[in-house]
Amino acid sequence: MGNALYDGLFGRHAGAATPFLILPGGTILTHAAFLARAARFAHALTGLGMGPGDRLAAQVGKSADALALYAACVQAGLVFLPLNPAYTPAEVDYFVGDAGAALLLCAPDDAPALAEVAVRHGAQVQTLGTDGTGTLPDLAEGQPDGFTPVPRGMDDLAAILYTSGTTGRSKGAMMSARNLLSNAQALVGLWRFTPADVLLHALPIFHTHGLFVATNVTLLAGGAMILLPRFDVDAVLAHLPRASTMMGVPTFYTRLLDDPRLGAAATAHMRLFISGSAPLLAQTHRDWTARTGQRILERYGMTETNMITSNSYAGDRRPGTVGQPLPGVEVRLCDAQGDPVAAGAIGGIEVRGPNVFQGYWQMPDKTAQDMRPDGWFITGDLGQMSEDGYLTIVGRAKDLIISGGYNIYPVEVEEALDALPGILESAVIGLADPDLGEIAIAVVVPAPGTTPDPDGWRAALGTSLARYKQPRRIEVVDSLPRNAMGKVQKAALRARFDGAKAPAVTKPDH
Ligand code: MCA
Ligand code: AMP
Numbered sequence: 001m002g003n004a005l006y007d008g009l010f011g012r013h014a015g016a017a018t019p020f021l022i023l024p025g026g027t028i029l030t031h032a033a034f035l036a037r038a039a040r041f042a043h044a045l046t047g048l049g050m051g052p053g054d055r056l057a058a059q060v061g062k063s064a065d066a067l068a069l070y071a072a073c074v075q076a077g078l079v080f081l082p083l084n085p086a087y088t089p090a091e092v093d094y095f096v097g098d099a100g101a102a103l104l105l106c107a108p109d110d111a112p113a114l115a116e117v118a119v120r121h122g123a124q125v126q127t128l129g130t131d132g133t134g135t136l137p138d139l140a141e142g143q144p145d146g147f148t149p150v151p152r153g154m155d156d157l158a159a160i161l162y163t164s165g166t167t168g169r170s171k172g173a174m175m176s177a178r179n180l181l182s183n184a185q186a187l188v189g190l191w192r193f194t195p196a197d198v199l200l201h202a203l204p205i206f207h208t209h210g211l212f213v214a215t216n217v218t219l220l221a222g223g224a225m226i227l228l229p230r231f232d233v234d235a236v237l238a239h240l241p242r243a244s245t246m247m248g249v250p251t252f253y254t255r256l257l258d259d260p261r262l263g264a265a266a267t268a269h270m271r272l273f274i275s276g277s278a279p280l281l282a283q284t285h286r287d288w289t290a291r292t293g294q295r296i297l298e299r300y301g302m303t304e305t306n307m308i309t310s311n312s313y314a315g316d317r318r319p320g321t322v323g324q325p326l327p328g329v330e331v332r333l334c335d336a337q338g339d340p341v342a343a344g345a346i347g348g349i350e351v352r353g354p355n356v357f358q359g360y361w362q363m364p365d366k367t368a369q370d371m372r373p374d375g376w377f378i379t380g381d382l383g384q385m386s387e388d389g390y391l392t393i394v395g396r397a398k399d400l401i402i403s404g405g406y407n408i409y410p411v412e413v414e415e416a417l418d419a420l421p422g423i424l425e426s427a428v429i430g431l432a433d434p435d436l437g438e439i440a441i442a443v444v445v446p447a448p449g450t451t452p453d454p455d456g457w458r459a460a461l462g463t464s465l466a467r468y469k470q471p472r473r474i475e476v477v478d479s480l481p482r483n484a485m486g487k488v489q490k491a492a493l494r495a496r497f498d499g500a501k502a503p504a505v506t507k508p509d510h
Contacts, residue, residue, distance in 0.1 A: 003149035036145035038071035052077030077150035172361030193221035249405030401430035
């Protein structure tokens, strides 16, 4: 038995002397050199006692080595668990404990704080800097630059990606080799990636979009990526001339549109611009075409399912729609009971296929809530299908805010707020924002007889929640509007606070 994911993703281009990673400073890593680096890491990791199926949690910055670490996990049959560097040690503590990670890789500067986390859960710690330094690179020094991939099948676990839920604790979405490979294969075909492609990569690499969509597609096609450390308009415009494709969240496109340098001349050589992770306004789509002559290709996906639908490469790229189901992927629209709705009606989007994950790590009850016995996964998104199969996302049944492509689950922020002294209860809502699509604000009811302390609350949230989850504003009110069932009416709160030029904190209603 071979290693299904390794053979599929890396096999064909393993020895290629063509570029894989182009770093902003000019350094180029060929496919062969990248895999050699990964092989040395794989030797170092197995030397630490890591074996097939062991979970490796990585909270590291974006770098060629961070991607080589992912490739090393594939070679050695380890389960890769990437974590947002913005997570606080308290958040990392939960992921390491829940996943039973055997090894935590972190940035050298974070080692003191995260060593405590690792020790608490019986995990080892190693470091990996963005500049090629760290204890893992030290251990990899002098190791052989070939590694015989550990046998792994299509249904073996390759990665766990944590996704917060609308209720309770974060859940680890289990991704198999089949999930990742089938999706990468579908996308390479659909989007016509070839070894000649150079993808401008400005996304983070700890989420499906930057890791599995961008990186796996490029690896499979044998193309190259210009690896920018983060999205920055100047850097993107500076590197665009060398690229043929770019993938981004809608904020990339709106920020680029705000820059007068963006125009047909700057983009004429580009083969493809792709958008996803959050709704791309039809207006942004049209503005982009008017300015550049290029039609953004919008697609739709989810951590648990990889990519589900895509607009057409050669045919229609309809503004405001997310396109048609990927080859091999089924999509249907259902009511709450799982019965398909009438043609053209709005329904909950459900998906089935080789792309759909294996379930939530050690949470069979949560898996059963979201996955029907016959394999249909309930996305929590609401959609409408045109006669020719183009899907439009019209809303969400789940309480979720998507800010600049990052998911913020209100319940997680509300729980953190409600645990603070002086807060009786809270509601976190998303408001429209021209830059990030949505921003989170908190509406807080102080405990009776206390003086509201938004600055103190903000400081306390700073130690428990990643920065991007922290509410941009805190509004103080006397009570939260509720319906007859006692459920907080978030739509009423959104109507009340949307567009309000409120100061950072407003006084309680009297
Ligand atoms: C940064 N901040 C944010 C966000 N990003 N706050 C809310 N939402 C965000 N997305 C915070 C920073 O900590 C900072 O806080 C302040 O906002 C200003 O940051 P700024 O410099 O504007 O941010 P940036 O570095 O320019 O980042 C914005 C960004 C970035 C480029 C939109 O968030 C990004 O790359 N997003 C992509 C996310 C992504 O890849 N999602 C895919 C998920 P302070 O000033 O206080 O320090 S995968 C997925 O959803 C599915 C599977 C799919 O379909 O793809
Ligand atoms: P995540 O849980 O981070 O994988 O986020 C997945 C969610 O992002 C989906 O359930 C959708 O709500 C949203 N999403 C992804 N792509 C799109 C898109 N093109 N348009 C609208 N929403 C999207």
